[in-house]
Amino acid sequence: MAKDIVNAWEDGRKLFARAAGLNPDRDRKREALVCLGEAVAEKRLRYTPPFTEFLRIQLQYIPLFFWAAQGFLVLGVFLFFWRFSGRGADFWAYLRCGSVAATWLGVLCHGMLGRHFFSGMSELEQSCYINLSQMWIIRMLLCNGMDILFLTVIGGWIAADTETPAGCVMTYLLVPFVLSDVCCLLAVNMSRSGKNRFALAALAVAMALIALCFSAVPELYDAACLWVWIAVLVTAALVFAWQIRSCYYKMIRGDIICLN
Amino acid sequence: MFELELRNVSKRYGSRRVVDGVDCVLSCGVYGLLGANGAGKTTLLRMICGILETSGGEILCEGSGIRKLGAEYRRLLGYLPQNFGYYPEFTAKKFLWYLAALKAIPKSEASSKAEELLKLVGLEEVKDKKIKTFSGGMVRRLGIAQALLGDPKILILDEPTAGLDPRERIRFRNIISALSKDRIIILSTHIVSDVEYIADRILLMKDGRILSEGGIEQMLAKMRGKVWECFVRPEETESYQAKYSVSSLRSTDDGIRLRIVSDFCPVEKAVPADPDLDDVYLYYFREDDKK
Numbered sequence: 300m301a302k303d304i305v306n307a308w309e310d311g312r313k314l315f316a317r318a319a320g321l322n323p324d325r326d327r328k329r330e331a332l333v334c335l336g337e338a339v340a341e342k343r344l345r346y347t348p349p350f351t352e353f354l355r356i357q358l359q360y361i362p363l364f365f366w367a368a369q370g371f372l373v374l375g376v377f378l379f380f381w382r383f384s385g386r387g388a389d390f391w392a393y394l395r396c397g398s399v400a401a402t403w404l405g406v407l408c409h410g411m412l413g414r415h416f417f418s419g420m421s422e423l424e425q426s427c428y429i430n431l432s433q434m435w436i437i438r439m440l441l442c443n444g445m446d447i448l449f450l451t452v453i454g455g456w457i458a459a460d461t462e463t464p465a466g467c468v469m470t471y472l473l474v475p476f477v478l479s480d481v482c483c484l485l486a487v488n489m490s491r492s493g494k495n496r497f498a499l500a501a502l503a504v505a506m507a508l509i510a511l512c513f514s515a516v517p518e519l520y521d522a523a524c525l526w527v528w529i530a531v532l533v534t535a536a537l538v539f540a541w542q543i544r545s546c547y548y549k550m551i552r553g554d555i556i557c558l559n
Numbered sequence: 560m561f562e563l564e565l566r567n568v569s570k571r572y573g574s575r576r577v578v579d580g581v582d583c584v585l586s587c588g589v590y591g592l593l594g595a596n597g598a599g600k601t602t603l604l605r606m607i608c609g610i611l612e613t614s615g616g617e618i619l620c621e622g623s624g625i626r627k628l629g630a631e632y633r634r635l636l637g638y639l640p641q642n643f644g645y646y647p648e649f650t651a652k653k654f655l656w657y658l659a660a661l662k663a664i665p666k667s668e669a670s671s672k673a674e675e676l677l678k679l680v681g682l683e684e685v686k687d688k689k690i691k692t693f694s695g696g697m698v699r700r701l702g703i704a705q706a707l708l709g710d711p712k713i714l715i716l717d718e719p720t721a722g723l724d725p726r727e728r729i730r731f732r733n734i735i736s737a738l739s740k741d742r743i744i745i746l747s748t749h750i751v752s753d754v755e756y757i758a759d760r761i762l763l764m765k766d767g768r769i770l771s772e773g774g775i776e777q778m779l780a781k782m783r784g785k786v787w788e789c790f791v792r793p794e795e796t797e798s799y800q801a802k803y804s805v806s807s808l809r810s811t812d813d814g815i816r817l818r819i820v821s822d823f824c825p826v827e828k829a830v831p832a833d834p835d836l837d838d839v840y841l842y843y844f845r846e847d848d849k850k
Contacts, residue, residue: 345634346665356660362648419644423705426608426638427661428630434661553611557602 353429357437365411372407373449376400380456390461394468395514397453398475402506404449405479408442410499413487421556432550439543443480450476470528471520475510477535482506484542488555561712562586563607563743567616569767570602577602579767580616589739591754592747594764595844600747601641603764604717607745608638620713634663637711641718641747643702647691651682651701654690655708662709676704679734681727695722703731707738714744720753732757755836763843770843775836782834785822785842789829790814799825804845806838820845 348356379396383389415421415431424431450472458465479502486498513519549555563585570578578599594600605611607618609625609632618625625632645654652673659669677686680700690698699722706714716735720728735744735757746754754761761778763770771778786806790813791799799805799817803825807818818832819825820841 346663348663360657360660362646414646418646419642420646421644422605422610422640422642423638423644423658424661425610426633426636426640427658428634428663429661430630430633551612553605557605557611 348429353433354437354441356429357434357441361411361438362414365407368407369404369445372400372403376449376453380453384456384460390457390463391514391517393453393457393461394471394520395511397450397457397468397472398510398514399507400453401446401450401472401476402479402510403503404446405476405483406499406503406506408439408446409480409483409487411442412438413483413499416487416555425550425553425556431556432547435550436543436547446476447473467522467525470525470532474528474532474535475506475513477532477539479506481535481539481542484539484546488542488546560586561741561743562621563713564619564622565607565616566619568603568606568613568618569615570599570606570611571614577767578606578613581767581769583762583769583772585743585745587739587741587743588759589735589744589746589754589757591758591761592745592764593749593751593754593761593840594747595749598764599767600764601717602767604638604715604745604747607713608636608715609633634709635712637706637709637714639702639706639716639719641721643698645690645698645701647689649690650687651677651690651693652686654701655705658705659708664709672708676707679707680704681730696724696727699723700727700731703734707734712742714738714742715747716745717747718749719746720748720750728753751836751840761836761839763840765844778836778839779834782820782839782842784831785820786832786834786838787819787821787825787829788816788832789819789826790816791826804841806841 376396380393383392412435415424415435421431424434451469454469454472455465457463458468461468482502483499486502518524546555565581565583565585568578568581569576581603592600592603602611606613607625609618609629612626620628620632620635646657649657655673655676656669659673660666664672674683674686677683680703682697682700682704685693685697690701693701699719703716703719706716720731723731732753735746738744739757739759746758748754755775758775760772760774762772771781773781790811793810793815796808796815796817799819800808804820805817806820807816809816818838819829820838
């Protein structure tokens with residue numbers, strides 16, 4: 300091995316020594332440089348945005364309406380909680396408010412995501428370097444991540460104020476949230492026309508009413524029923540994950556972009 | 560030379576074949592994709608853009624499958640869809656910035672490029688106005704501008720002149736002609752005059768297949784001896800129209816002058832006429848009973 304390296308070094312040295320005595324052909328050198336220059340000029344400099352840039356673009360172009368609606372909802376819930384905060388706070392009032400907010404968070408998220416389809420931009424966006432399927436997944440993660448963070452905060456607040464186990468409260472809040480996600484994604488998938496906005500608005504009202512009806516039956520929140528809530532949450536989460544996967548592949552194939 | 564190759568490309572929806580075994584090699588230049596509504600033009604363009612998966616065959620860019628190339632292929636694309644959507648609350652400038660971001664154009668370049676393109680399509684004055692206030696023609700022009708972002712090597716324009724007035728059409732033709740040197744431009748339309756002035760080659764598409772491909776001169780040469788002009792009495796017009804493909808009909812002092820596209824002389828006194836692209840279109844897209 301060492302001998303090979305020494306030999307290669309010697310060969311290289313001899314080659315350079317021989318080259319020192321050579322006189323380059325100036326004309327051919329110039330021609331070669333011109334060719335190289337042309338080849339370099341033909342090359343297109345490509346900019347590949349880092350992931351942080353990708354996230355920044357997503358956040359920058361999320362519509363103002365979404366941020367405003369999300370802000371109002373979060374503020375409304377915090378004001379409501381602040382009003383009821385303190386000793387002896389009513390668990391049912393908290394739960395009602397939290398459940399309704401959870402359903403609306405899902406509707407808002409899908410309203411924002413469905414906008415690509417409602418506005419007819421999906422086809423164009425899918426042809427871009429950062430395409431719709433990538434944007435959709437990133438926005439879905441961003442949006443649902445923020446929502447879950449918010450639900451965790453209010454879940455913690457309820458648990459602390461009402462001395463209820465935090466795990467139970469989170470389950471009660473996540474069930475309407477995930478179910479709302481499932482229904483909204485189904486609605487967006489069924490029709491991608493502009494009229495779907497009204498379907499989502501109707502869904503927001505319906506989901507809120509269902510959440511209110513559930514929280515009006517205290518027996519459903521007995522410790523004995525907790526396993527049912529957990530089962531519903533797990534099932535809904537699995538269905539939601541399957542829906543996202545199916546939607547993603549439909550987008551890649553172009554099925555839900557080119558057909559309506 | 561930069562090339563895009565379509566090998567036996569097809570698209571099926573259930574049992575219906577929308578695109579049926581399209582084979583062609585596209586190199587730099589302007590291609591006019593002509594065909595009637597429902598011929599499969601938009602589906603073919605969507606497949607070329609990689610938006611729609613093919614049911615069979617493959618599309619190769621410089622020898623590599625476009626699906627495999629993924630984002631690197633999309634980077635070469637400029638696309639104007641037939642149904643060009645937009646976010647109504649965006650201004651023209653913001654819309655181009657947004658698409659520049661999606662096309663991975665550095666922020667520093669995006670602003671100047673957007674200004675330059677808005678000027679090119681004549682929307683400089685309204686760059687800060689919301690798109691929802693734009694007319695149909697202005698929206699279309701914005702669509703053309705966004706397709707040109709990033710200096711694409713493959714420019715695909717689906718019905719680009721729909722909704723443009725004659726002056727805007729001329730401006731569009733000039734823009735495309737100026738761009739045609741070092742890129743592939745595919746222009747889909749059913750308006751013959753759109754491609755007549757700017758296309759180097761024409762692809763005629765019918766029922767999902769490419770019926771004929773060639774340069775305009777080549778197409779016109781093939782049509783020699785298939786276009787006839789004759790004068791008929793007004794009461795005979797209807798029967799001629801029913802029997803032959805009539806490309807024009809004009810009332811004159813000598814009677815009705817008919818221009819007929821037919822493989823054989825339709826009437827004894829008919830004289831051969833110089834074909835134009837409208838005749839070519841009519842010849843290939845005539846009804847089956849008018850052969």
